[in-house]
Every structure is written in structure tokens, then in C-alpha cells.
Amino acid sequence: MRLEVLVATMNQEDTQLIERMNLQSDAIIINQTNHHDFQVVQKNRHTYKIYSFAERGVGLSRNTALMRTQADFALIADDDMVYVDGYPELVKQQFDDYPDADLIIFNLEEVDSWRFITKEAFTVNKFNYMRFGAARIALRPNRIKEKGICFHLLFGGGTPHSNGEDTIFLKDCLDKGLKIVAVPVTLAQLTEVRESTWFSGYTEKYYRDRGALFKALSPKLYPFLILQFIIRKYKKDQGMPSRKQQLHYMLSGAKEDV
Structure with a gap:
């Protein structure tokens, strides 16, 4: 079973993101910048495909990565995450434990946590899906593609509406009959080296x-x-x-x- 990390990032000028995020699996990195480019990096027996595009919108980056992955499982990622050692095995183990799950939502660790923390596994439904962000999601790409699901292009960083693309995505998954499970397993730490790209106060x-x-x-x-x-x-x-x-x-x- 092959796992691929789908990273949305901006203005990367080198390949150091691979080490900073502690990537230990194949990855597709979508770098929104001011030019178009493509390169393949082979490292530690893994393949990192880096696409640079002169465009904006986090939903567009996520869709661009989703349409290109051919992996069995994929992780939705932001560039301010540092994955725990051995995360590929953690992801695969959870899909083994929940073989009927199409998406699995993990915990993220941060210094001052305001995100919902899953303490016991449960099925995500229409009453609780709004508590989760995209960077916590592992999914089966083939199921997303079969259902024709994608990220909304008018919500999220770089779009007219500064956030919400992940909420709409999860709702679309539920509406299309996909099964989502939240598990009490930490997948990555947030570095908190940047300010929020969407929240600047109650404006x-x-x-x-x-x-x-x-x-x-x-x-x-x-x-x-x-x-x-x-x-x-x-x-x-x-x-x-x-x-x-x-x-x-x-x-x-x-x-x-x-």
C-alpha cells in the first residue's frame, strides 16, 4: 500500500521543506509562487514531486494534488506541520483497523491548542464534522475521485472567503455517502512559525x-x-x-x- 502526502505551500525556493516537515513517504508538493516549474526529488527511497504554479487559492492547490495522486492513501497537509516519526505506519494501521473508512481524521499537536482533540474514536457525521480542518485528514484518493468530490475554489486562503474549504469538503464527503472516522492518534505537530493566513481578529x-x-x-x-x-x-x-x-x-x- 502506498501513501502520499499532498502539501499545499507558497513561495518555496528550494527543497528544504521535505526535511522541515519530516516527510517519510512519497509526496506531491504544490508550490504557489510567481512562475511555473516542475521537479522530481529522489530521497531516502521516496519520490517528491514539486509543482510550482503562478496561481493562488489553497483549494486549488489541494485539488491539483488530489488529481495527480495515484496512491492508495493520501494525507492532506499544510507546510507548517512536522510529521511524527513513523507516520506512514500509523496511517496504514488505522485504515487496517477501520477498513470501511474512506477518510480518517487524526489529531494535531500544538503548544496552545484550540482545535478539537479526539480522545476516543468515533464516526464523524453531519452534527460534528465542522470541528475538523483539512490538515488532519487521511483519505482514499480513489473514493474521492469516484464520487467527484473536490475542494471549493471560493473558500480558503487566497480566495474571496478566507476559510471554510475544509468544512465544505467534509460535508460533500458525507453527502456522497463516504464514511469518516476520527481517531485519538497524533499525526503531526504544528510549528506555529507564522501567523494565521485567515484569522486577523473578529472583523x-x-x-x-x-x-x-x-x-x-x-x-x-x-x-x-x-x-x-x-x-x-x-x-x-x-x-x-x-x-x-x-x-x-x-x-x-x-x-x-x-
Whole structure:
């Protein structure tokens, strides 16, 4: 069984990313920069295909990698991750343990964790899928391709709406009948050497993008998603706009074409 890491990155000028991420398997690296290029690096019996494109959008990078992989299993990756030693065996073991899973979601380790941490394995469904990001996902590429699933090109870094491409992707997988399992296994550490590419505070754009995302997830029920978000997430001591202002921003964002 062959595993390939699908890395979305930007402005890489050399191949040091391979060592920085502690890659121990084949990988496809999509480097968004200002020119077009392709190179193959052979190292430690693994093949690293590095594509450089003069284009922008994290969803586009992920789709570009997905369409090129021929591996049995693939990991969705960002460039600020450092994989644990032996991760290929960890991934393969989890797919052996859950042979009917099409996607498996792992934990990521970080200094100040705000992400949901899986403490006991469970099946991901329409009520809990929104807690996971793309860089935690391992998948069977052939199942994704069979179902015609891809990342949304209007959401995520480098697009009109700064995040949410991973949430839409997981929802599409569930809608197409794929099985997703979350496991209490740590796959990588986050280096935290850069600022968030999408979160710069509770700004108008943050809420407009959130409203657009809820509309994309549920064109009919998005007002309820907006309301529950305001009720659950509002905190006076974090510099958030009032609930009324949040509602206005998100409803305005939901009216944008997505």
C-alpha cells in the first residue's frame, strides 16, 4: 500500500521543506509562487514531486494534488506541520483497523491548542464534522475521485472567503455517502512559525465570510446556522462586535454569490 502526502505551500525556493516537515513517504508538493516549474526529488527511497504554479487559492492547490495522486492513501497537509516519526505506519494501521473508512481524521499537536482533540474514536457525521480542518485528514484518493468530490475554489486562503474549504469538503464527503472516522492518534505537530493566513481578529470580513460559508453549507437552513453560531460563540471579553452587528455582517455575507 502506498501513501502520499499532498502539501499545499507558497513561495518555496528550494527543497528544504521535505526535511522541515519530516516527510517519510512519497509526496506531491504544490508550490504557489510567481512562475511555473516542475521537479522530481529522489530521497531516502521516496519520490517528491514539486509543482510550482503562478496561481493562488489553497483549494486549488489541494485539488491539483488530489488529481495527480495515484496512491492508495493520501494525507492532506499544510507546510507548517512536522510529521511524527513513523507516520506512514500509523496511517496504514488505522485504515487496517477501520477498513470501511474512506477518510480518517487524526489529531494535531500544538503548544496552545484550540482545535478539537479526539480522545476516543468515533464516526464523524453531519452534527460534528465542522470541528475538523483539512490538515488532519487521511483519505482514499480513489473514493474521492469516484464520487467527484473536490475542494471549493471560493473558500480558503487566497480566495474571496478566507476559510471554510475544509468544512465544505467534509460535508460533500458525507453527502456522497463516504464514511469518516476520527481517531485519538497524533499525526503531526504544528510549528506555529507564522501567523494565521485567515484569522486577523473578529472583523467585519470574518463574519461576512462565516455567513457565506453557512450559506454554502446549507442554502435553506443557513439562518439557523448563523443564529446558533452567534449564541454559542459570543464572548464579551474578546473584542467581538455585538450580537446584532454579527447578525448583520453574516446575513450580508450570506447574500454574496458563492
